[in-house]
Amino acid sequence: METNAIQTVEDTKQYIVVKLGNEQYGIDIGYIDNIVRMQMITRVPKAQPYFKGVINLRGEIIPVMSIRVKLNLEEDQFTYATRIIIIKTNQQALIGIIVDEVKEVVTLSEVDVEKVAYDGNAKDEMANYLSGVGKMENELLSILNINTVIAEKTEKENG
Amino acid sequence: MDVSQYLEIFIDETKEHLQSLNEHILVIEKEPENVDTINEIFRAAHSLKGMAGTMGFKRMQRLTHDMENVFSEVRNGKMTVTADLVDTLFKCLDALEEYLTNIQETAEEGTEDNEEIIAALNKAVEVGTGEQPAEKTETKQEKSEAKASSDGEKDEENRKYKQLVLADFEKHAVQEAKEKGMHIFGITVFIQETCLLKAARAFLVFKALEEMGEIIKSVPAVQDIEDEKFEFDFSVIYITKEDIEKVKAAILNVSEIQSAFMEELTVEAEAKQEVKQEETQQVANAPQTASKPKEKPQTKTSKPVVNRSVRVDIEKLDVLMNLVSELIIAKNGLVSASTHDANQGTQGFNEQIEYLERITTNLHESVMKVRMMPIETVVNKFPRMIRDLTKKLDKKMELYMSGEDTELDRTVIDEIGDPLMHLLRNAADHGLESNEERERLGKPSVGSIFLNAYQDGNNVVIEVRDDGKGINTEAVKNSAIKKGVITPEQAENLNEQEIIGLLFRPAFSTAEKVSDVSGRGVGLDVVKNNIETLGGDIEVTTKLGEGSTFTIRLPLTLAIIQALMVELGDEKYAIPLNSIQTIEDVNISDIKYVQTKEVINLRGSVIPLIRLDQVLDCPPKEEEPENLTVVIVSKGDKQAGLVVDNLMGQQEIVIKPLGKYINIHKIISGATILGDGEVALILDANALV
Numbered sequence: 001m002e003t004n005a006i007q008t009v010e011d012t013k014q015y016i017v018v019k020l021g022n023e024q025y026g027i028d029i030g031y032i033d034n035i036v037r038m039q040m041i042t043r044v045p046k047a048q049p050y051f052k053g054v055i056n057l058r059g060e061i062i063p064v065m066s067i068r069v070k071l072n073l074e075e076d077q078f079t080y081a082t083r084i085i086i087i088k089t090n091q092q093a094l095i096g097i098i099v100d101e102v103k104e105v106v107t108l109s110e111v112d113v114e115k116v117a118y119d120g121n122a123k124d125e126m127a128n129y130l131s132g133v134g135k136m137e138n139e140l141l142s143i144l145n146i147n148t149v150i151a152e153k154t155e156k157e158n159g
Numbered sequence: 160m161d162v163s164q165y166l167e168i169f170i171d172e173t174k175e176h177l178q179s180l181n182e183h184i185l186v187i188e189k190e191p192e193n194v195d196t197i198n199e200i201f202r203a204a205h206s207l208k209g210m211a212g213t214m215g216f217k218r219m220q221r222l223t224h225d226m227e228n229v230f231s232e233v234r235n236g237k238m239t240v241t242a243d244l245v246d247t248l249f250k251c252l253d254a255l256e257e258y259l260t261n262i263q264e265t266a267e268e269g270t271e272d273n274e275e276i277i278a279a280l281n282k283a284v285e286v287g288t289g290e291q292p293a294e295k296t297e298t299k300q301e302k303s304e305a306k307a308s309s310d311g312e313k314d315e316e317n318r319k320y321k322q323l324v325l326a327d328f329e330k331h332a333v334q335e336a337k338e339k340g341m342h343i344f345g346i347t348v349f350i351q352e353t354c355l356l357k358a359a360r361a362f363l364v365f366k367a368l369e370e371m372g373e374i375i376k377s378v379p380a381v382q383d384i385e386d387e388k389f390e391f392d393f394s395v396i397y398i399t400k401e402d403i404e405k406v407k408a409a410i411l412n413v414s415e416i417q418s419a420f421m422e423e424l425t426v427e428a429e430a431k432q433e434v435k436q437e438e439t440q441q442v443a444n445a446p447q448t449a450s451k452p453k454e455k456p457q458t459k460t461s462k463p464v465v466n467r468s469v470r471v472d473i474e475k476l477d478v479l480m481n482l483v484s485e486l487i488i489a490k491n492g493l494v495s496a497s498t499h500d501a502n503q504g505t506q507g508f509n510e511q512i513e514y515l516e517r518i519t520t521n522l523h524e525s526v527m528k529v530r531m532m533p534i535e536t537v538v539n540k541f542p543r544m545i546r547d548l549t550k551k552l553d554k555k556m557e558l559y560m561s562g563e564d565t566e567l568d569r570t571v572i573d574e575i576g577d578p579l580m581h582l583l584r585n586a587a588d589h590g591l592e593s594n595e596e597r598e599r600l601g602k603p604s605v606g607s608i609f610l611n612a613y614q615d616g617n618n619v620v621i622e623v624r625d626d627g628k629g630i631n632t633e634a635v636k637n638s639a640i641k642k643g644v645i646t647p648e649q650a651e652n653l654n655e656q657e658i659i660g661l662l663f664r665p666a667f668s669t670a671e672k673v674s675d676v677s678g679r680g681v682g683l684d685v686v687k688n689n690i691e692t693l694g695g696d697i698e699v700t701t702k703l704g705e706g707s708t709f710t711i712r713l714p715l716t717l718a719i720i721q722a723l724m725v726e727l728g729d730e731k732y733a734i735p736l737n738s739i740q741t742i743e744d745v746n747i748s749d750i751k752y753v754q755t756k757e758v759i760n761l762r763g764s765v766i767p768l769i770r771l772d773q774v775l776d777c778p779p780k781e782e783e784p785e786n787l788t789v790v791i792v793s794k795g796d797k798q799a800g801l802v803v804d805n806l807m808g809q810q811e812i813v814i815k816p817l818g819k820y821i822n823i824h825k826i827i828s829g830a831t832i833l834g835d836g837e838v839a840l841i842l843d844a845n846a847l848v
Contacts, residue, residue: 042838043730044817045775046824054817054830056838059485061830063821093819150820 012109015134017141018085018099021073025099026106026134026143027085033094034086035102038078052076055096057086064096070149071129076100087146095150106141108134113143165359166266169214173259176203176210177252181543184248188546191240201230205353207255212414213359216268219258225280226251232284247279249547329375329396333424336398341372344406346421347394354415358387364416365395367409372399391417396424473569476530483522484813487719488832490515491810495834520811523719531566534612534621537576538563541583541610548587555605556591558583562612567619571693571713575621578686582623582709583608585682590627590707600704602626618695618737619715624708630701632658639664659699663687694828696845698795712795722812722831722841725790726805728777731839733812733831738844740791740798742806747785759789759800766791768800769847774826780804792844799848814841 015026016035034057041053041064050069054061064084068076076082081101086094113132131145183200187193208223226248232238254273261269333343346368350360361384368374377384377395384393399406403421410419493512538560545558567575591597591606598604609624632655639645639661645653653661663683690697694714701707714720714737722733723742743761750757750768757768768789772780789800812831817823828843 040837042830042840044821044823044827044840045777046826047821051821054821054838056832056836059488059832061815061817061832061838063818065820095818095820 012107013113014105014107015141015143016085016105017103018083019101019103020068020071020099024103024139024141026108026141027087027146028143029105031087031089031146032085033088036084036086036096038082038084038098052098055084057094057096060094062086062094062096064098065150067097067099067144067149087150089146089150097149106134106136108136108141112136165214165356166262168356169210170259170263172210173207173255176207177255177259178539179203180207180252181249182539184245184252185542185546187240188242188245194234197230197234201227201234202353204230209351209354209415210356213356213363216258216262218270218272219255219268222251222254222258222273222277225277229280229284238284241283244283247276247283249543250276251280332375333396333398341398341400342402343424344397344399344403344421345394345424346397346406346410346419347392348410348419349392349417351415351417352391354391357389357391358385360413360415361389361393363413364410367413368395368397368399368406371401371406371409372397374398471529476526476569479526480530483519483526484719486519486522487811487813488834490519491834493834523811527568527715527719530569532569532572533564533566534572534575534619535563537572537579538610538612541580544580544583545587545608548584552588553594554587554591555594556587556608557605558608558610560610565612565614565619567713568715574689574693575711575713578689578711579610579621579623581682581686583610586623586625586627586707586709590625590629592628614715615712619713621711621713622708623711624706626706629703629705629707630659630662630699631703635659635661659701662699663697696794710795719811719813722810723790724807724810724833724839725771725801725803726807727772727775727803728780730775730777731807731833731837732771732775732803733810733839733841734790734792734801734844735828735841736809738792738794740793743789743791743800745787745789745800747783747787750787761791761800764798766798766800768802770802771842772802772804774847792848794845794848797848799844801842801844801847812839812841 014029016029016032018025018027036055036057039055041055043053044051044063047053047063050066052064052066054063056062066076068074076098077100079100083099083102084096085099085102086096088094113134115132116127116130129145129149130142132143134141134143180200180203183196183203186196187200190196204223204227208220208227211219211223229238229244229248233240251273254271254276257271258268261267336343348361348364350357354360365374365377365381365384374395374397377393379389379393383389397406403423407419407421410416490512493515497508497512541560542558545556548554549556586608587606591608592600592602594604597606607626609622611620611622611624613620635658636645636650636653639658640647640650644661644664650658663686687697690711690713695712698710698712699707700710721736723736723739725732725734743759745759749759751760751765752758753765753767757770758765759768760766771777787802788804788806789802790806791798791800793799810833814829815831817827817830825846826843827840828846829841830838831841833839
């Protein structure tokens with residue numbers, strides 16, 4: 001839906017580079033409220049399967065989502081490098097997403113980001129969650145479309 | 160200073176006055192001769208007029224003015240209260256309420272003139288008194304003139320501006336103005352004693368004066384006047400080019416100004432007065448203080464027992480509430496620290512905890528009390544509503560209320576009005592039979608609707624009961640089948656309670672014909688939803704031919720509760736203490752099966768067992784223990800036994816929401832943070848039973 005949500009008038013943008021398995025993903029730094037270490041997650045029964053549960057972040061209770069489950073990747077393996085990225089969206093509510101590793105912050109100019117067209121009914125669900133592909137020196141960075149990642153899937157898939 | 164800062168007060172007070180008008184007009188409809196009530200109405204109408212005028216709401220002022228006229232005639236015994244008049248008056252109140260809503264939303268009163276109502280009011284006066292309104296205003300004017308002349312005698316006493324003392328720089332300014340050929344006036348303005356927004360009046364006078372000249376001194380000081388720290392008069396020294404008549408006219412143009420005394424001052428006079436001032440100050444103060452006791456009893460009688468309330472911004476309360484929450488979390492931290500190293504724990508440490516516990520409990524209670532409001536504020540609009548329904552539905556009915564002083568959390572109060580109104584309308588429209596039918600059935604011709612509120616433990620119960628025909632379960636069942644809510648086969652297996660439950664399904668109405676009172680089927684499901692979001696529940700009991708009772712059960716407080724902490728595997732859950740009855744040890748051999756469901760027989764009553772670990776999808780255990788720990792919870796008269804692995808003890812917990820994105824099953828009512836920072840989910844026993 002909002003594939004161009006990340007686009008702004010500025011020429012350059014900063015992205016946090018995170019690792020999920022072998023792939024690297026970029027998250028627009030504007031969405032990020034906080035990055036915390038992996039901690040005790042309380043399971044919430046009967047919630048969507050991609051929600052691992054809730055955590056306590058300084059007195060606030062925040063739902064934590066497994067981006068791996070949501071993107072149909074293999075289950076999370078929690079390691080010392082695992083982090084929870086706390087995302088603040090324009091709806092003002094906080095949500096945490098689990099990533100394998102947080103690597104660095106990169107600055108990409110807009111010309112280096114190629115937009116991914118999503119035709120709405122593509123079978124490739126992945127494309128729905130990406131807003132573009134950024135070119136770094138000699139690597140590619142898939143930029144996550146945070147709004148679609150945290151949005152509810154349209155089809156009902158849980159009880 | 161700006162009138163808009165009074166808007167909030169104006170809205171609140173107007174609401175209060177409208178409410179009291181509503182109540183009193185209801186009384187007067189039944190006892191047209193009740194003098195006290197007539198006086199009360201007159202006063203409320205008068206205050207309304209004054210306030211609307213102050214705020215510059217001309218249309219509202221005009222309407223209340225005409226209303227006041229009517230009451231003035233009634234009070235003087237020149238006309239009597241007729242049913243027609245009462246109807247007109249209620250229309251009048253509705254129009255005023257509309258103005259008020261407009262003002263609340265846009266700070267403007269809107270453009271509706273309500274000419275019809277005004278015409279009806281004036282006609283009522285004409286018919287009632289047999290007098291031409293024109294004459295009346297004339298006599299009024301005469302009266303006020305006569306009053307003015309008698310005021311003249313007290314003139315000297317009222318010229319308080321003579322007591323003003325000018326500082327050097329002020330004298331200098333006066334001198335300069337004099338040289339420029341400007342007039343210097345001493346002015347004392349008296350505001351009507353019935354005036355409610357004195358400061359606003361004073362402000363309007365100041366504004367009028369400042370348009371034409373300059374105020375160089377005022378007593379009391381401007382700041383004090385703004386803060387309403389003055390009696391009913393204030394004096395100023397004023398420099399202007401305009402002549403005395405024009406200034407006087409400008410002041411008197413402001414409404415609710417009783418009178419203004421003024422004269423031109425000469426500088427010499429000022430100087431002399433200054434000397435005299437010191438001597439006369441004592442004397443001058445004397446009449447002022449003497450006049451005070453006179454005013455006091457007057458103001459007391461004009462304002463009878465009004466709820467003395469402090470209006471607190473709800474956001475500030477929420478902040479306070481959050482602070483308390485954190486305090487409790489901190490306390491829980493201490494508690495868990497003390498149990499961890501119980502060996503080293505000294506007595507002093509424990510005392511500290513007890514002390515902290517006492518503080519937090521008290522703080523919690525007092526904050527809760529601030530948030531509490533009597534349910535009265537919601538229910539007192541209902542008698543009027545029932546009266547209107549009586550006319551609209553052509554059914555005789557009477558509303559009996561009790562427990563209006565039962566207190567509930569502010570947020571609950573704000574939300575409970577609509578559901579209650581809906582239930583009452585339902586009772587009036589569907590519950591009660593028509594007049595003829597009641598007579599045929601040998602029931603009293605006037606139907607009764609009861610609204611009872613009372614506190615029951617940690618809950619507040621509100622009952623809406625009628626003595627009408629009750630719910631016809633067969634009709635409900637047939638209607639549900641016809642609408643496709645259930646299949647005929649399903650209908651066979653439903654018991655009475657389940658059939659009544661169908662009423663709360665969306666898009667369900669048993670009324671054969673839709674009236675504009677109720678019956679569109681968007682009702683009871685919304686009522687149920689509203690009540691459930693408040694953490695409460697609703698139950699119906701009914702007896703065909705004798706009436707039905709809707710019982711609403713609401714939690715007293717919303718944010719902090721006492722809970723029993725339990726363990727399931729290594730997960731921790733909180734069960735609200737108020738739904739727990741007992742805790743039992745049950746041997747596995749005592750479990751019986753009824754319709755393949757596990758039950759236990761506890762002291763004669765059969766209680767279904769709920770395996771919490773299965774309901775909550777916990778990882779399965781390797782082996783079943785011999786003895787089960789069962790927490791017996793209840794909802795109304797239903798009971799259930801929750802099987803848990805371990806009991807951890809009782810704790811005061813702070814309820815936190817789980818956030819927006821995550822889907823929450825209704826058996827989880829929230830989460831809380833334990834002493835060690837871990838999150839535990841709160842189970843809603845009501846949803847489990």
